[in-house]
Amino acid sequence: MRKTFILSMMMTCITGSSVLFAQNAKWENLFNGKDLKGWVQYNGKAHYTVEHGEIVGRTVPDQPNSFLSTEKLYGDFILELDLKVDTNMNSGIQFRSEQHDQNDHCVVADLHTPNRVHGYQMEIDPSTRQWSGGVYDESRRGWLYPLEYNEAAKKAFKNNAWNHYRIECIGNNIRTWVNGIACAHVIDDMTPKGFISLQVHEIKNPKDAGQEVRWKNIRIQTSNLKPSPADNLFVVNLIPNTISADEQKSGVKLLWDGKTTNGWRGAGKKPFPAGTWYIKDGTLNVHGANGAESANGGDIVTEQEFHAFDLQFEFKITDTANSGVKYFVTEKEATTGSAIGLEYQILDDDKHPDAKMGSIGNRTMASLYDLIPSLRIGPARREKFPVGEWNRGRIIVFPNGKVEHWINGWKVVEYQRGTPYFYALVARSKYAGYPNFGMADKGHILLQEHGTHVMYRSIKIKELQ
Numbered sequence: 001m002r003k004t005f006i007l008s009m010m011m012t013c014i015t016g017s018s019v020l021f022a023q024n025a026k027w028e029n030l031f032n033g034k035d036l037k038g039w040v041q042y043n044g045k046a047h048y049t050v051e052h053g054e055i056v057g058r059t060v061p062d063q064p065n066s067f068l069s070t071e072k073l074y075g076d077f078i079l080e081l082d083l084k085v086d087t088n089m090n091s092g093i094q095f096r097s098e099q100h101d102q103n104d105h106c107v108v109a110d111l112h113t114p115n116r117v118h119g120y121q122m123e124i125d126p127s128t129r130q131w132s133g134g135v136y137d138e139s140r141r142g143w144l145y146p147l148e149y150n151e152a153a154k155k156a157f158k159n160n161a162w163n164h165y166r167i168e169c170i171g172n173n174i175r176t177w178v179n180g181i182a183c184a185h186v187i188d189d190m191t192p193k194g195f196i197s198l199q200v201h202e203i204k205n206p207k208d209a210g211q212e213v214r215w216k217n218i219r220i221q222t223s224n225l226k227p228s229p230a231d232n233l234f235v236v237n238l239i240p241n242t243i244s245a246d247e248q249k250s251g252v253k254l255l256w257d258g259k260t261t262n263g264w265r266g267a268g269k270k271p272f273p274a275g276t277w278y279i280k281d282g283t284l285n286v287h288g289a290n291g292a293e294s295a296n297g298g299d300i301v302t303e304q305e306f307h308a309f310d311l312q313f314e315f316k317i318t319d320t321a322n323s324g325v326k327y328f329v330t331e332k333e334a335t336t337g338s339a340i341g342l343e344y345q346i347l348d349d350d351k352h353p354d355a356k357m358g359s360i361g362n363r364t365m366a367s368l369y370d371l372i373p374s375l376r377i378g379p380a381r382r383e384k385f386p387v388g389e390w391n392r393g394r395i396i397v398f399p400n401g402k403v404e405h406w407i408n409g410w411k412v413v414e415y416q417r418g419t420p421y422f423y424a425l426v427a428r429s430k431y432a433g434y435p436n437f438g439m440a441d442k443g444h445i446l447l448q449e450h451g452t453h454v455m456y457r458s459i460k461i462k463e464l465q
Contacts, residue, residue: 021210030070030196031218034377042067042099046200054216057200058073059089061209065138067117067197075193076225079099081165081218083124087159091124094138094197119194120144122167122176122184124213125157132157133165133176133183138199144407145184149234157182162216170227171429172239182231185246188238196220236392236409240282240314240457247460255302255445256310256459258282266445267299267339268331275451283316284324288453296451299338301329301444308399308464311445314390314457320351321387322450324369327395333434338448340431342438343369344395344405347452348387359428366393366407368373370429374405374412390457399464 030038033053041048044066047058057068074095085091097119118139125131133153135145147154156178157163166177176187198215235247241258255263259279261272276296278285289296306327312324326341333340345367349355354363361373365385385391385407394406405413415422417438431437447456 018045023444026221026224027219028222030218031215033216036068038071039068040071042115042197044200044202047198048241054214055104055198055218057091057198057213057215059200059203059209059211061203061206063202065117065202066200067097067193069094069117069197071195073193073195073379074169074220074222076170076222077167078170078221078225079196079219080165081215082162082164083213083215084160085124085213086163086211086409087126088208089203089213090127090201091213092121092136092138092199092201093124093165093167094119094121094195094199096120096169096191096194097138097197098191098194100139106312116422117197119191120174120186120188121199122165124199126159128329130154130157132163133175133178133181135174135184135186140190144186144188144238145236146413147183147409148409149236150183153178153183155183156183168225168227170225173227173244175228175231177228182228182233182321183363185231185233185235186238187242187244190238237458240290242458243460250462252310252312252462253462254459255461256284256456258457263303264300264302267301267444269298269328270298273298273449283455284447284456284459286447286449286452286454288318289451296449299326299446299448301331301339301446303444305442306397306461306463307442308397309395311459312461313396313399313459315346315393316390316455317346317348317385318453319348319387321346321348321454322352322354323347323452323454324446324450325393325395326446326448328438328440329446330440330443338450339446340434340437341443341446342371342403343448344393345369345374346393346448347380348372349385366405366412368403368405368413368415370431371425372413372415374407397464 035050044063046060046063046066048068049056097117099115099117106255115141121136121138123134123136131147133156134147137144164179168175172187172189176184230246235244237244237247243254246357264272266273276287277300323346325344329339329341331339345363345365347355347365349364358370362370364374367375371440392408396404401417403413403415426437
């Protein structure tokens with residue numbers, strides 16, 4: 001009996017060890033703890049060394065961003081590592097990244113060519129901004145997921161301590177965690193495969209030379225990947241006119257299907273103004289004309305009305321463009337031009353004269369038109385909206401009447417309907433003659449025709465309770 005017990009225990013240990021080995025076998029170490037075998041440095045000449053089983057990156061003056069990169073490329077993977085950074089510097093982890101020629105922006109196949117690294121980056125940000133875990137598109141589109149989208153995650157990163165980072169790239173889903181806290185969720189298909197890099201950011205002041213970021217326990221899974229459970233984060237979906245499974249679960253739906261005019265009609269009309277609006281390559285376009293307001297067929301509105309909602313849309317302006325997204329449109333006012341409603345302004349600020357009209361910039365891009373200017377706070381003050389590029393707009397109307405305007409991840413307008421301040425703004429605006437302006441309990445969403453060519457896509461909405 002004793003022999004049987006011992007044999008049984010031995011088999012259990014062997015079986016248990018096999019199971020443990022099988023589980024551990026899923027992970028591959030990217031760093032051997034001794035040297036930088038399997039890694040190559042691109043762009044800047046920051047100092048990378050191996051000390052005490054850690055990769056140490058140190059800042060060097062007069063150098064661009066430096067990237068210690070894997071020689072191997074990775075598509076779908078789960079990456080985990082630990083890092084510690086000086087509190088006065090910035091860093092990041094590149095993934096699915098590539099290089100391009102700065103002259104022609106073409107991706108080059110030779111990974112050892114010292115051309116500019118670009119691609120996705122998980123942010124390391126010990127500053128008071130607290131965006132560690134956000135997703136940045138290095139040398140390409142800029143911020144995809146700043147942590148303004150996820151205030152709770154700002155507290156995840158710990159200064160003067162080791163932090164555990166996790167990145168999941170499975171298909172088009174990109175998700176990040178810091179110390180077990182979900183930070184970002186991006187859906188994108190621009191770069192399906194690339195190298196992984198450890199970044200040392202450039203420094204402007206020579207006094208900042210020698211600042212350190214340390215990495216250890218760098219490991220990756222590339223097979224039999226199982227995504228983490230859904231985390232209920234706001235999802236930035238950059239694949240046009242699509243709703244992901246996680247978005248669908250949270251109640252997000254397409255307001256325009258990307259193919260037909262279903263769900264939309266002319267403002268104050270039953271038919272859709274097909275001569276003015278047209279669909280091309282998954283975009284909803286309004287024809288350019290003479291620049292006059294709703295004089296070439298008119299605005300379009302949703303057939304459905306909405307009370308509280310989170311509205312997302314992408315738009316692209318052309319030269320001297322003017323348009324807008326209006327909400328709480330009731331069509332009760334007898335107007336000869338555009339229908340009346342609260343308006344998220346869409347404008348070529350550099351060339352359209354309306355940008356200089358109104359009061360203190362309250363007719364510029366993303367403003368609450370003629371009422372509240374779109375603010376440029378902190379890094380957002382550098383935000384530009386070039387002609388011919390897609391921008392991401394967002395309007396959130398909360399059940400309590402609070403309203404926010406967002407553009408490209410920045411909250412630029414916030415106000416409360418029905419307050420004395422709101423009524424005072426209306427009284428000074430072009431809407432002063434409209435009773436109860438902006439105070440309807442529910443209304444249509446409108447896309448404005450203003451005689452210039454503007455494109456829309458990925459129009460989606462989540463109703464809020």
